[in-house]
Amino acid sequence: MSDHPTGSLNAVPVAPGRVPVLGHTVSLLRKRFGFTRSLAPLGDVVKIQLGPLPSYVVTRADLVHQVLVTQAAAFDKGIMFDRFRPFFGNGIAMSNGPFHDSQRRLVQPAFHVNRIAGYTGTMCRTAQELADSWRAGQVVEFDQAMQELAGNIVCGTLFTTELGDAVTAEVRRSLPLVIKQGMVRALSPAALTRLPIPVNRQFDQAIARLRQVVQAVITEGRDRPADRPDVLSMLLAARDSDTGTTMTDDQVYDEVVTLLTGGIETAALALSWFFHEIARHPDIRRRWHSELDTVLNGRPPAHSDVPNLSYTSAVVREVLRRYPIWLLMRRANTSVRLDDVTLPPGTEVTISPDALHHDSRYFPDPDRFDPDRFAPGSPPPARGAYVPFGDGARKCIGNHFALTEITLAAATIGARWDLIPLPGKTVRIKVTGAAYPSRLPMTVTPRVR
């Protein structure tokens, strides 16, 4: 029994494995998913130490729903975003309060569900170009091919000028390092990020190069005002409905970098794991191919096919359950009660979509890959238990974009090719902010219909 009164933060159980100075940072960075998945049996709210800073991990789905949705106004983005902000800027994924809300209103129209149809031409064409570039029997590093594909799709919808191609090339070169090191920085004591070691230098240089190319494309966009159907033109033209003002270059830059960092790796990983799981499950593969053959009958997919690709969509949703983002972070901006725990203002809160998605209370036999969990007519997951895109006012702005993109890109590739893993190569999961395959070499094999 705890000596502390119910409701006090001191009564909250502490995760094992804390070490002096670094707290649980070592366990977090070493064990990653294993660490966060081990916390639910300890309590609904469990304390961890990020270096000197305590954070409270919410492990119960209905409390997660409170943090993300019903009590969302009581929370800002947490410490991780304070660490990200100096290099990723103050775009909508980082910002808080009224500034976030007004910026989100400016960016949202470009990602409204009605706009997505306009981007599907780019999605299908880009995936088709990739599928056309492969030859039967070729071995491709599939995860890298998907990074390139997702990068080309997001950049192709953001910028439609030649300078946009320079951004695409720079994104391909720098973004993976920026995202991986960004996560390590966010979880490490600040002093480590200032050490003059190669990885810190490479990180700073990559950020500087990205800034240069993105700024150039913004300047070009201002000089040639909007007649282009791309996201950048919409951002440059967007006006605040209250004040009538448009965004400054710095604001547009921050939003563009936010879309690049939020929209490429996430979709690329989902596509990589999609084909990894298809290859490992002959029964699922058969059902998927049968859907593709029935709906498409050998032709490439288009936007109008999306509603008919219901099994594809179930596989995508199961991929996002099995391989979601590792951590979401928040900070209480007022005193807030979660069940019998009161969080004073300033309390850091952590949510692990991965841990929730692997909690057998919400997903029986969670390690089993089973798209039928999301088959039409199946009961929806418990509130707060399935959060691949977060939820509430901060829910992923690109969620419809991503679901459409992954469905169409997978169908475009799958209509033509079977991707067969190289025999004898074990695929391990590496975790940074998300689950990455260690390597994913696959042989491109023509589909037999």
Ligand code: HEM
């Ligand atoms: C499978 C693909 C994707 C996944 C799994 C994903 C996941 C997420 C998650 C979990 C959040 C919420 C973070 C939080 O609550 O702290 C989020 C927010 C966000 N995502 Fe995505 N995302 C994906 C694709 C995209 C795409 C394609 C874009 C844009 C091109 C995008 C842009 C954003 C932005 C701007 C936010 C911040 C929204 C806000 O705070 O108002 N994401 N995403």
